[in-house]
Amino acid sequence: MNSHLLHVKELQTQFITDEGTVPAVDDVSFYVNPGEVLGIVGESGCGKSVTSLSVMGLVPSPPGKITGGEILFDGKDLTEASEKQMQKIRGNEIAMIFQEPMTSLNPVIKIGDQLIEGVRIHTDKSRKQAKEQAMDMLQKVGLSRVDELMSQYPHQLSGGMRQRVMIAMAFICEPKVLIADEPTTALDVTIQKQILNLMKQLNSEMHTAIILITHDLGVVAEMCDRVVVMYAGKIVEEATVKEIFNDPKHPYTKGLIQSVPDLRQRKDKLYSIPGNVPKPGQIKSGCVFAPRCAYAFETCGQEMPKLCSTEGSQQVRCWLYHEK
Amino acid sequence: MLKYTFRRLGALIPVLIGMSILVFLIIRAIPGDPAQTILGDKASEQAVENLREQLGLNNPIYIQYFSYMKGLITGDLGTSIRTSSPISADIWPYLAATIELAFVALIIAVVIGVNAGILSAWFQNSIFDYTAMIIALIGISMPVFWLGLMEQWAFSLELGWLPSIGRESVRDPITPITHIYMIDTLIQGDFDQFVVVIKHLFLPGIALGTIPMAIFARMTRSSMLEVLRSDYIRTARAKGQKMFVIVYKHALKNAFIPILTVIGLQTGLLLGGAILTETIFSWPGIGRYIYEAIQYRDYPVIQAGILVIATIFVLINLIVDLLYAAFDPRIKY
Numbered sequence: 127m128n129s130h131l132l133h134v135k136e137l138q139t140q141f142i143t144d145e146g147t148v149p150a151v152d153d154v155s156f157y158v159n160p161g162e163v164l165g166i167v168g169e170s171g172c173g174k175s176v177t178s179l180s181v182m183g184l185v186p187s188p189p190g191k192i193t194g195g196e197i198l199f200d201g202k203d204l205t206e207a208s209e210k211q212m213q214k215i216r217g218n219e220i221a222m223i224f225q226e227p228m229t230s231l232n233p234v235i236k237i238g239d240q241l242i243e244g245v246r247i248h249t250d251k252s253r254k255q256a257k258e259q260a261m262d263m264l265q266k267v268g269l270s271r272v273d274e275l276m277s278q279y280p281h282q283l284s285g286g287m288r289q290r291v292m293i294a295m296a297f298i299c300e301p302k303v304l305i306a307d308e309p310t311t312a313l314d315v316t317i318q319k320q321i322l323n324l325m326k327q328l329n330s331e332m333h334t335a336i337i338l339i340t341h342d343l344g345v346v347a348e349m350c351d352r353v354v355v356m357y358a359g360k361i362v363e364e365a366t367v368k369e370i371f372n373d374p375k376h377p378y379t380k381g382l383i384q385s386v387p388d389l390r391q392r393k394d395k396l397y398s399i400p401g402n403v404p405k406p407g408q409i410k411s412g413c414v415f416a417p418r419c420a421y422a423f424e425t426c427g428q429e430m431p432k433l434c435s436t437e438g439s440q441q442v443r444c445w446l447y448h449e450k
Numbered sequence: 451m452l453k454y455t456f457r458r459l460g461a462l463i464p465v466l467i468g469m470s471i472l473v474f475l476i477i478r479a480i481p482g483d484p485a486q487t488i489l490g491d492k493a494s495e496q497a498v499e500n501l502r503e504q505l506g507l508n509n510p511i512y513i514q515y516f517s518y519m520k521g522l523i524t525g526d527l528g529t530s531i532r533t534s535s536p537i538s539a540d541i542w543p544y545l546a547a548t549i550e551l552a553f554v555a556l557i558i559a560v561v562i563g564v565n566a567g568i569l570s571a572w573f574q575n576s577i578f579d580y581t582a583m584i585i586a587l588i589g590i591s592m593p594v595f596w597l598g599l600m601e602q603w604a605f606s607l608e609l610g611w612l613p614s615i616g617r618e619s620v621r622d623p624i625t626p627i628t629h630i631y632m633i634d635t636l637i638q639g640d641f642d643q644f645v646v647v648i649k650h651l652f653l654p655g656i657a658l659g660t661i662p663m664a665i666f667a668r669m670t671r672s673s674m675l676e677v678l679r680s681d682y683i684r685t686a687r688a689k690g691q692k693m694f695v696i697v698y699k700h701a702l703k704n705a706f707i708p709i710l711t712v713i714g715l716q717t718g719l720l721l722g723g724a725i726l727t728e729t730i731f732s733w734p735g736i737g738r739y740i741y742e743a744i745q746y747r748d749y750p751v752i753q754a755g756i757l758v759i760a761t762i763f764v765l766i767n768l769i770v771d772l773l774y775a776a777f778d779p780r781i782k783y
Binding site: 181184188209212213214215216217220224226229230231232233234235243244247248279282292295395403 | 690692703
């Protein structure tokens with residue numbers, strides 16, 4: 127079990143607010159192996175981003191706090207690591223790219239300097255060497271006129287270019303794990319495709335494990351090896367990509383897949399799961415999905431089911447499969 | 451950039467003309483006759499009338515204004531009614547004294563205020579944050595004259611560490627070159643005198659710098675808090691950068707534009723609004739110069755003093771505008 131590169135065990139992250147404690151992430155476990163692409167899927171507000179920030183040790187604190195579980199990376203528990211130890215890991219061993227390429231780069235620092243900074247934090251290379259490495263990396267992510275680019279500021283670049291810069295920045299220290307938090311959400315469809323291809327290519331070239339956080343099942347189908355489906359701060363299903371699309375078990379996963387429009391069938395109305403995602407901590411007893419679930423029965427409203435294995439590696443948190 | 455600078459300098463002309471008219475009219479609206487003030491209550495009607503004629507005070511107001519403007523264009527700020535000497539020559543020593551004092555006050559205010567603001571934002575809601583912000587609030591609310599008197603009482607009278615008034619030792623005056631004594635003593639290589647100058651600057655510098663310091667601290671804190679929450683700061687942290695570098699490099703450069711604006715405004719106010727401090731510390735600055743001129747109804751001096759301060763104020767704001775571009779590459783002129 128401990129041989130996984132990154133293994134999150136029963137992670138619990140809470141936000142302490144004036145209205146009480148909100149469990150944004152509750153009992154979340156998953157792992158990635160070198161070179162693997164893991165997808166974390168779910169609607170907005172289901173705890174995907176908080177999970178990734180927890181791994182990086184970047185949960186805004188206060189009000190956020192990791193209150194339980196372990197994050198094992200190379201055998202070390204990151205929840206126990208000091209800020210100084212985390213600084214050595216961030217960007218160097220675990221890197222992250224964010225949803226908003228427009229605001230994620232510092233507007234008053236040149237692109238080149240932002241890349242060079244990343245190299246110089248983690249290595250003792252000279253500025254010149256770091257500069258060469260930065261230019262190499264920019265070329266690798268498919269940017270041209272690299273020389274000019276190095277002395278430009280973020281506002282002079284398009285969204286797609288900025289996300290490429292972000293990717294270059296994330297990969298520049300050849301991290302073992304890359305966490306990509308909705309990296310293509312803010313981009314045009316054509317650019318999305320390019321960015322995904324680029325990540326896939328770097329993944330196979332550098333053997334970097336990728337945790338891809340997204341709400342887009344199309345992206346999952348294209349990119350991922352395994353998928354974790356999250357709902358209201360909890361994992362409701364975990365499976366390989368094939369299993370998820372061919373045989374989704376959890377009613378929520380089924381709903382998600384059903385809501386993707388199918389080009390081959392023209393329907394009058396698109397399917398959507400009735401209701402809204404509950405706020406974290408809103409549902410006190412029973413299964414968090416029960417109020418929106420078409421299959422819910424008596425037990426669902428009373429007790430939260432545990433994550434249990436079905437066939438193969440597939441795991442599901444649902445009373446429908448509990449007794450089997 | 452150069453074109454912009456010239457355009458802005460050109461735009462100063464109507465501003466300055468408007469200001470000169472305003473100052474000219476307001477002063478003449480104030481009751482009181484300068485001729486009467488100069489000659490005293492017991493002067494005869496005839497003597498007062500003669501002096502009025504001599505000073506040109508009997509001319510229609512627009513004639514007075516035009517003769518004043520004619521002088522201004524040739525660099526002549528007029529002649530003091532009281533001392534009969536040209537103001538252009540008189541004013542510099544006073545202005546230099548004020549510039550020196552304002553400079554010291556500004557350095558104190560920026561160094562302490564901005565850093566306190568940065569640390570307060572970095573360690574938001576910590577004891578440091580609360581303490582600094584309470585001190586800042588007290589600093590903003592504290593009247594300068596009271597603070598000045600307390601300083602004199604504590605550091606001069608009780609402790610005897612620092613001189614309470616003036617710019618220099620009365621027994622051993624400084625030979626002026628530029629009239630900015632810090633520079634003068636250094637040029638003359640007289641380090642002992644330099645220390646004397648610094649000692650004299652200390653108390654009034656703190657008194658004058660306290661309010662701007664408090665304003666800078668509060669402004670910096672709120673500006674930094676906003677920046678520290680932004681996405682690019684998260685990116686910098688995700689890179690593994692140290693908090694110190696993130697705060698002082700990544701965040702401060704972004705937060706500095708609003709800080710720069712208040713620094714500019716406060717610098718203008720320091721130069722013009724030092725009258726209270728200058729009075730308490732017997733500082734021979736421009737504030738005192740104008741204050742005394744007002745007492746004597748010395749119109750030309752009041753006009754010239756206000757005009758000089760206003761011009762400096764406008765110029766400082768121009769410099770601030772130009773500096774924006776240095777801090778934010780998105781601003782282009």
